[in-house]
Structures are given as structure tokens and as C-alpha cells.
Amino acid sequence: MQNQQRTTEQWRQLDAAHHLHPFTDTQSLNQQGARVMTRSEGIYLWDSEGNKIIDGMAGLWCVNIGYGRKELSDVAKSQMDELPFYNTFFKTTHPAVVELSHLLAQVTPAGYEHVFYTNSGSEAVDTMIRMVRHYWDVQGKKDKKTLIGRWNGYHGSTIGGSSLGGMKYMHEQGDLPIPGMAHVEQPWWYKYGKDLSPDEFGVEAARWVEEKILEIGPEKVAAFVGEPIQGAGGVIIPPATYWPEVERICRKYDVLLVADEVICGFGRTGEWFGFEHFGFRPDIFTTAKGLSSGYLPIGAVFVGERVAQGLIAGGDFNHGFTYSGHPVASAVARVNIELLRDEGIIDRVKNETGPYMQKRWRETFSQFEHVDDVRGVGLIQAFTLVKDKSKRELFPEFGDVGLMCRDIFFSNNLIMRACGDHIVSAPPLVISKAEIDEMLGVAARCMETFERKLKDSGLV
Ligand code: PMP
Known part of the structure; x- marks a missing residue:
């Protein structure tokens, strides 16, 4: 017996009417409507609108084995x-x-x-x-x-x-x-x-x-x-x-x-x-x-x-x-x-996918003007959005630009998380090298959009 099929709008309305979400400003969520996740496989999720999403966070840092293991x-x-x-x-x-x-x-x-x-x-x-x-x-x-x-x-x-x-x-x-x-x-x-x-x-x-x-x-x-x-x-x-x-x-x-x-x-x-x-x-x-x-x-x-x-x-x-x-x-x-x-999944993180992610992660993000402290181990990685790299200067309202950046990823079907102005990622441990490339390709395009938006909004 599957869940009842409804339209995205119906799910959103019922969710807003009855569901109090964790760590959430209910009023503001209800105005926007929650994204409805319906399906998953490997490192991917699908929402109720049929968008295929890369889950760069393994749910909440937890789906180590990947989705869909029968x-x-x-x-x-x-x-x-x-x-x-x-x-x-x-x-x-x-x-x-x-x-x-x-x-x-x-x-x-x-x-x-x-x-x-x-x-x-x-x-x-x-x-x-x-x-x-x-x-x-x-x-x-x-x-x-x-x-x-x-x-x-x-x-x-x-x-x-x-x-x-x-x-x-x-x-x-x-x-x-x-x-x-x-x-x-x-x-x-x-x-x-x-x-x-x-x-x-x-x-x-x-x-x-x-x-x-x-x-x-x-x-x-x-x-x-x-x-x-x-x-x-x-x-x-x-x-x-x-x-x-x-x-x-x-x-x-x-x-x-x-x-x-x-x-x-x-x-x-x-x-x-x-x-x-x-x-x-x-x-x-x-x-x-x-x-x-x-x-x-x-x-x-x-x-x-x-x-x-x-x-x-x-x-x-x-x-x-x-x-x-x-x-x-x-x-x-x-x-x-x-x-x-x-399946040797942890060994692969140590010897293969982890080192590959860390190399590609640094190559991808170090080039951006407002990104510094690009770091990670295994398959947990982050970078920090900064006002001025040369002075190790953070943005004054720590967290604001992080959210702005996170939302750009999210609307481009890539889930990464903002913890303050740290952008973090911890994908399923089964992620392949090709999927790492795919994920970082999307992320790099999002960062270009982000830095443009940062300049346009006068924050730098
Ligand atoms: N300890 C650490 C280090 C965590 O990251 C978390 C959850 N993110 C918790 C404890 C709490 O776990 P839970 O949400 O399962 O209660």
C-alpha cells in the first residue's frame, strides 16, 4: 500500500495545516511550501514535480549506504x-x-x-x-x-x-x-x-x-x-x-x-x-x-x-x-x-572516492573569490564563504550569505547545507567518481551564480 497520490499543492497544503517541522520557522515555510520528496535511488532523490536531485548531504549525514538498498x-x-x-x-x-x-x-x-x-x-x-x-x-x-x-x-x-x-x-x-x-x-x-x-x-x-x-x-x-x-x-x-x-x-x-x-x-x-x-x-x-x-x-x-x-x-x-x-x-x-x-565501501572512501573528492573539492572551490578554508576528510567536506580572503575576514552577519548560497544549490537540484557561512557536504558513501564530477560540476555553476548575486546585492 503506497501513500495516497496527491498533487504537490495538496501535499503542501496538508503539510502546512498539520505538520510542525524541526528547526523550522513554520510561518515562513508555510508561505513558501515544503519541497515534497517522493523517491530515491543511490545518491539521488526525486521530488513530487519529477526533479532529480543530487543528495550531497546523505539525508541528514546518515544515508551512508545510499538509497534503495533492497x-x-x-x-x-x-x-x-x-x-x-x-x-x-x-x-x-x-x-x-x-x-x-x-x-x-x-x-x-x-x-x-x-x-x-x-x-x-x-x-x-x-x-x-x-x-x-x-x-x-x-x-x-x-x-x-x-x-x-x-x-x-x-x-x-x-x-x-x-x-x-x-x-x-x-x-x-x-x-x-x-x-x-x-x-x-x-x-x-x-x-x-x-x-x-x-x-x-x-x-x-x-x-x-x-x-x-x-x-x-x-x-x-x-x-x-x-x-x-x-x-x-x-x-x-x-x-x-x-x-x-x-x-x-x-x-x-x-x-x-x-x-x-x-x-x-x-x-x-x-x-x-x-x-x-x-x-x-x-x-x-x-x-x-x-x-x-x-x-x-x-x-x-x-x-x-x-x-x-x-x-x-x-x-x-x-x-x-x-x-x-x-x-x-x-x-x-x-x-x-x-x-x-x-562491499568494501569504507575502504573505498579511504583509498579511492575520499581522496578523489578531496582533490576535486579543492580544485573546484579554491578558485572562487569569496571562498576560503576549503577542507575535508574522506567524504565530509566544507568551505567557508568569506568577505576578504587576504585578511581571513568573515561576513559580518554570519549565516546570511550561507543561506543565500544554499538556496542556489537547492534550486539547482543539488543539496548541500549551510552551517552559518560554512557550506558543507557529506554525500552517501557509495558515491562514484563520475557522480562526484557531476555534483561538483553543478556546484561550480551555482557558485558562479552566487558570486554574481553577491556583487549585485552590494554585499561585497
Ligand atoms: N550528535 C551529533 C554529532 C549529531 O550530528 C547529531 C545529529 N545531527 C546528534 C548528536 C543528534 O542525533 P539525532 O538527530 O539522531 O537525535
């Missing part, structure tokens, strides 16, 4: 027929979640043998917050409660996740952050690096974490949490020196180190996890998105040996969701992970 819909159907739901609370389990957990222990580096399931990245982050605090309670260190995140970090939309995250426009709504959250500045060399080399700056930015730990008091700091590459904050890629130094500092003060791998996890950087790319070992890492390639909602918190043993020794952990380890989501995630592994 193996995933097949396993969802057979799992639904067999056992559509059972919980994992009261001394029960089921084959789908057991098999997924077993497989995940194989694809993660040694030492991450335990996993706790959620439905989303936000829930994974909130689970991690409660887990970290409980862990320290069990250790008898009941004052270790504060978590340190970073300004402009994104850790989800729940009260815990958005408090730990550093999006000020989120804090402004709903009296956030909650107590016990602190933030340090992001390791953004372009803005904060001044005369330091990126490597020198990486060490300096890590020292901000140390300063914050000392300001709060190490006996009160439970964990430092960061995305290996800040995603929604604009694909801020820290210098190579940053994470090893952060790790050293966390060890020095006995602060747990947590990587939020919701975007980086499952192949985005060309490694299975972002921390493998940067060469550090978190005590805990949170995941979602690529775990099921977005085909069904599922998240997971991976717990390293030290914290796992502490938790296991600590008796009941009073936390969980009805759908923790949902059978259908688990079955889909398992097949997704098997495909990523058995």
Missing part, C-alpha cells in the same frame, strides 16, 4: 513478520539484537565490547550523560558530575544533548543549559588560529580544555565530550595535534573522554570511526545515523572496558527506552553494517 527493506519485512517488537528490559533478549551486538564488537577496535541501544543520536548522548555520572557515583566520586562540551558543538535536541551542545540559539529557548554543563571554544584555526600554525593551534585549543578542567576543579569534572569533526557546527576539522593532546589532558586529570560519532561513525572519514582517523581512544562513543544508514531510527552508545566494568559492577542502571534494541531496527542495522563491510 537488502534492508527485505530484512525489515522478514523481521516484522517474525518478531516486530519485544523489549529487552526484563531478562529477555532476541536474536536480532544479539547478532547486531556481536557484529558491532567485530567492526569496532578491540576494547569496545559493550553497547547500549537508543533510537537516535540525541538519546545516545543523553544516555551517555547519565551513564558517565552513574559511573562516577559507582566509583565513589560523587562530585564528578560536570561535562565539558564545546561552543558550536552539536549533540542533539533533547534537554541533555542541547545543553551539552554549544549552539547558543538553542540555549536561548527553554532555559538551557541545565546545570553541570560547561563549554570551551571550538578548535577552529581559521577564526581563532591567528599567527599560529595549525599544529601549534591544535595544542593551544586542547589547552583550553585543561584550563576549563582546572577552573571547575578536576574532582568535579566527569567527562569531556566532542565530535571528532564538528558537523553541524560547520565541519570544523581540528588540527592533527588536537585530539592526542585532549586525550593526554583527560588522562592527566582522570576525566572521561567521550567521542560523539553520530556523524563521523560508520565510515564518514574513511575509517569506521572518527577517533581512528585522529588516533585517540575515547572511553565511550555515541553513534546513530550511519548505524542503520537512516533506514530506521537506531542509536548506540559504545562503552569501553573501564566504564563497562564499572557499570556492570554498579548494579541496576535505571535507564532505557521501550525501543532500546528494537528488533526491526537492529536487523536493518546488522545488514547495513554487513554491506558496508563486505
Whole structure:
């Protein structure tokens, strides 16, 4: 049974009448009408007007395997027929979640043998917050409660996740952050690096974490949490020196180190996890998105040996969701992970499509007058729209020209995202070299239009 067929206008009207969208100004959306996506295959989407769209964002950084994989819909159907739901609370389990957990222990580096399931990245982050605090309670260190995140970090939309995250426009709504959250500045060399080399700056930015730990008091700091590459904050890629130094500092003060791998996890950087790319070992890492390639909602918190043993020794952990380890989501995630592994998709990102994208991305965008800091790793990349390259000068109203640029891409059937004035992209990991060329060809034409519009509107 398919959805009822309606005209675009009918869908728009019904959507406007009843649907409140996430992160959206409803009034302004309803005036324009939402674009109705109806179909997908590989890296492409089609809208209700029949336009074929290149999805340079893999949905919301999540459709790692690409659209239209029948193996995933097949396993969802057979799992639904067999056992559509059972919980994992009261001394029960089921084959789908057991098999997924077993497989995940194989694809993660040694030492991450335990996993706790959620439905989303936000829930994974909130689970991690409660887990970290409980862990320290069990250790008898009941004052270790504060978590340190970073300004402009994104850790989800729940009260815990958005408090730990550093999006000020989120804090402004709903009296956030909650107590016990602190933030340090992001390791953004372009803005904060001044005369330091990126490597020198990486060490300096890590020292901000140390300063914050000392300001709060190490006996009160439970964990430092960061995305290996800040995603929604604009694909801020820290210098190579940053994470090893952060790790050293966390060890020095006995602060747990947590990587939020919701975007980086499952192949985005060309490694299975972002921390493998940067060469550090978190005590805990949170995941979602690529775990099921977005085909069904599922998240997971991976717990390293030290914290796992502490938790296991600590008796009941009073936390969980009805759908923790949902059978259908688990079955889909398992097949997704098997495909990523058995088809060598992540290896290809590391050795072939990733390097190709990075080369072509730099060639394509570096030539534009108002583009700088053209960057990326694997299949996550970005550039920043700037007023004056020679002075590393950003536009005064950070975000305005980003939106203008994003809208030009969108109306030319290419989805890229604006995070402030950072234009970012993270396509499905199955994108081919020819599709990369196609995507960047469209993007280059859009950038010509953008720079013309910038001049015409007197912004430069
Ligand atoms: N952490 C990070 C790093 C994310 O990028 C996101 C989502 N973009 C989340 C957490 C929240 O995940 P979700 O939207 O699935 O709740």
C-alpha cells in the first residue's frame, strides 16, 4: 500500500495545516511550501514535480549506504513478520539484537565490547550523560558530575544533548543549559588560529580544555565530550595535534573522554570511526545515523572496558527506552553494517572516492573569490564563504550569505547545507567518481551564480 497520490499543492497544503517541522520557522515555510520528496535511488532523490536531485548531504549525514538498498527493506519485512517488537528490559533478549551486538564488537577496535541501544543520536548522548555520572557515583566520586562540551558543538535536541551542545540559539529557548554543563571554544584555526600554525593551534585549543578542567576543579569534572569533526557546527576539522593532546589532558586529570560519532561513525572519514582517523581512544562513543544508514531510527552508545566494568559492577542502571534494541531496527542495522563491510565501501572512501573528492573539492572551490578554508576528510567536506580572503575576514552577519548560497544549490537540484557561512557536504558513501564530477560540476555553476548575486546585492 503506497501513500495516497496527491498533487504537490495538496501535499503542501496538508503539510502546512498539520505538520510542525524541526528547526523550522513554520510561518515562513508555510508561505513558501515544503519541497515534497517522493523517491530515491543511490545518491539521488526525486521530488513530487519529477526533479532529480543530487543528495550531497546523505539525508541528514546518515544515508551512508545510499538509497534503495533492497537488502534492508527485505530484512525489515522478514523481521516484522517474525518478531516486530519485544523489549529487552526484563531478562529477555532476541536474536536480532544479539547478532547486531556481536557484529558491532567485530567492526569496532578491540576494547569496545559493550553497547547500549537508543533510537537516535540525541538519546545516545543523553544516555551517555547519565551513564558517565552513574559511573562516577559507582566509583565513589560523587562530585564528578560536570561535562565539558564545546561552543558550536552539536549533540542533539533533547534537554541533555542541547545543553551539552554549544549552539547558543538553542540555549536561548527553554532555559538551557541545565546545570553541570560547561563549554570551551571550538578548535577552529581559521577564526581563532591567528599567527599560529595549525599544529601549534591544535595544542593551544586542547589547552583550553585543561584550563576549563582546572577552573571547575578536576574532582568535579566527569567527562569531556566532542565530535571528532564538528558537523553541524560547520565541519570544523581540528588540527592533527588536537585530539592526542585532549586525550593526554583527560588522562592527566582522570576525566572521561567521550567521542560523539553520530556523524563521523560508520565510515564518514574513511575509517569506521572518527577517533581512528585522529588516533585517540575515547572511553565511550555515541553513534546513530550511519548505524542503520537512516533506514530506521537506531542509536548506540559504545562503552569501553573501564566504564563497562564499572557499570556492570554498579548494579541496576535505571535507564532505557521501550525501543532500546528494537528488533526491526537492529536487523536493518546488522545488514547495513554487513554491506558496508563486505562491499568494501569504507575502504573505498579511504583509498579511492575520499581522496578523489578531496582533490576535486579543492580544485573546484579554491578558485572562487569569496571562498576560503576549503577542507575535508574522506567524504565530509566544507568551505567557508568569506568577505576578504587576504585578511581571513568573515561576513559580518554570519549565516546570511550561507543561506543565500544554499538556496542556489537547492534550486539547482543539488543539496548541500549551510552551517552559518560554512557550506558543507557529506554525500552517501557509495558515491562514484563520475557522480562526484557531476555534483561538483553543478556546484561550480551555482557558485558562479552566487558570486554574481553577491556583487549585485552590494554585499561585497
Ligand atoms: N550528535 C551529533 C554529532 C549529531 O550530528 C547529531 C545529529 N545531527 C546528534 C548528536 C543528534 O542525533 P539525532 O538527530 O539522531 O537525535
